[in-house]
Amino acid sequence: MQTLTQAQTPRTPTQENRGQENDLSLRVRALDPTLDLEAEITRLKREMNAVILAHYYQDADIQDLADHVGDSLALAQAAAATDADVIVFCGVHFMAETAKILSPNKLVLLPDLDAGCSLADRCPADEYGEWLKQYPGHTVINYINSSAAVKALSDIIVTSSNAAAIVAQLPPETPIVFGPDRHLGRWVEKQTGREMVLWPGFCIVHEQFSARKLAGLRAQYPQASLIAHPECEEAVLDQADFIGSTLALLKYVGTHPEQTQFIVATEVGILHQMRQSRPDAEFLCSPPNSGCDCASCPYMRLNTLEKLYLAMRDRRPEITVDESTRVRALKPVQRMLDMSKGLSQVQQKGD
Numbered sequence: 001m002q003t004l005t006q007a008q009t010p011r012t013p014t015q016e017n018r019g020q021e022n023d024l025s026l027r028v029r030a031l032d033p034t035l036d037l038e039a040e041i042t043r044l045k046r047e048m049n050a051v052i053l054a055h056y057y058q059d060a061d062i063q064d065l066a067d068h069v070g071d072s073l074a075l076a077q078a079a080a081a082t083d084a085d086v087i088v089f090c091g092v093h094f095m096a097e098t099a100k101i102l103s104p105n106k107l108v109l110l111p112d113l114d115a116g117c118s119l120a121d122r123c124p125a126d127e128y129g130e131w132l133k134q135y136p137g138h139t140v141i142n143y144i145n146s147s148a149a150v151k152a153l154s155d156i157i158v159t160s161s162n163a164a165a166i167v168a169q170l171p172p173e174t175p176i177v178f179g180p181d182r183h184l185g186r187w188v189e190k191q192t193g194r195e196m197v198l199w200p201g202f203c204i205v206h207e208q209f210s211a212r213k214l215a216g217l218r219a220q221y222p223q224a225s226l227i228a229h230p231e232c233e234e235a236v237l238d239q240a241d242f243i244g245s246t247l248a249l250l251k252y253v254g255t256h257p258e259q260t261q262f263i264v265a266t267e268v269g270i271l272h273q274m275r276q277s278r279p280d281a282e283f284l285c286s287p288p289n290s291g292c293d294c295a296s297c298p299y300m301r302l303n304t305l306e307k308l309y310l311a312m313r314d315r316r317p318e319i320t321v322d323e324s325t326r327v328r329a330l331k332p333v334q335r336m337l338d339m340s341k342g343l344s345q346v347q348q349k350g351d
Ligand code: 13P
Pocket: 070, 071, 072, 073, 117, 145, 159, 160, 161, 203, 231, 244, 245, 246, 247
């Protein structure tokens, strides 16, 4: 495995858009507190012919209102398939951008444009493009957690639910560059037995789980199943009974009725669906390195019911992608969708 060691400068791909949104907090404060937001959102959805897509890391009230709740792959598939005029994306910027790449003629709204992602922000397209020059002839595989400009530099996009299966479909002699999540990349290497060049990105939420404290919790709850997202560090994944995307983790919980305790190493938003699926089970959060409640994604949680309502009422903030970038980014996204057809989204550790 090769890795890059130079420091990355965090950047936010949404910075250029922020000017138009500096009134968002004012608009939230101006809202009538007696407004029935759920009823208003449902009314607007009908009037606008909109579909609301929500990631599992959104607040429970947003998940409950959404037409589709899913992981990154399921939501990209839903965005590609919808015949709605408006896609309201309750997730982060790269997800809404992917919806726009797939559906350029639809209005795509994101409740808060500052909902970025540490992986996408730490992989700026100019630096990534320079870095790729070291690896001519390599197939460039990128995690969907990347900007449209980085997707445009890629051959194939993957998500956590299809990354290993897609890499496994490439001829064994194909040299591969994988970005921007080093932990997902390392896990795919283990799953497939393929060596890849890894960009050294990471998710600030998944990287903060403490392997040492986790071992202590496991000793305390020896019957509990540890289920983990592949964005976690290797020392956490090595302890896991099952590794998968958020949807795969949810399916695992639903299909293992004999297990009544689960230690969950991913963003806590998924617990809402897990508790609905298994009201009889106990869910314990994987302990973080520090004392904070940092298993909550600070970007995802910028979206609120108030901002969702305002986005629909005011038809902004709108996600735009310049056409030349969009056309180049569409190819690897479409390739992912094509290569994912018929794939089981659930991957058992060691499969
Ligand atoms: P999945 O939706 O593929 O599980 O990825 C989790 C994540 O971190 C999304 O940003």
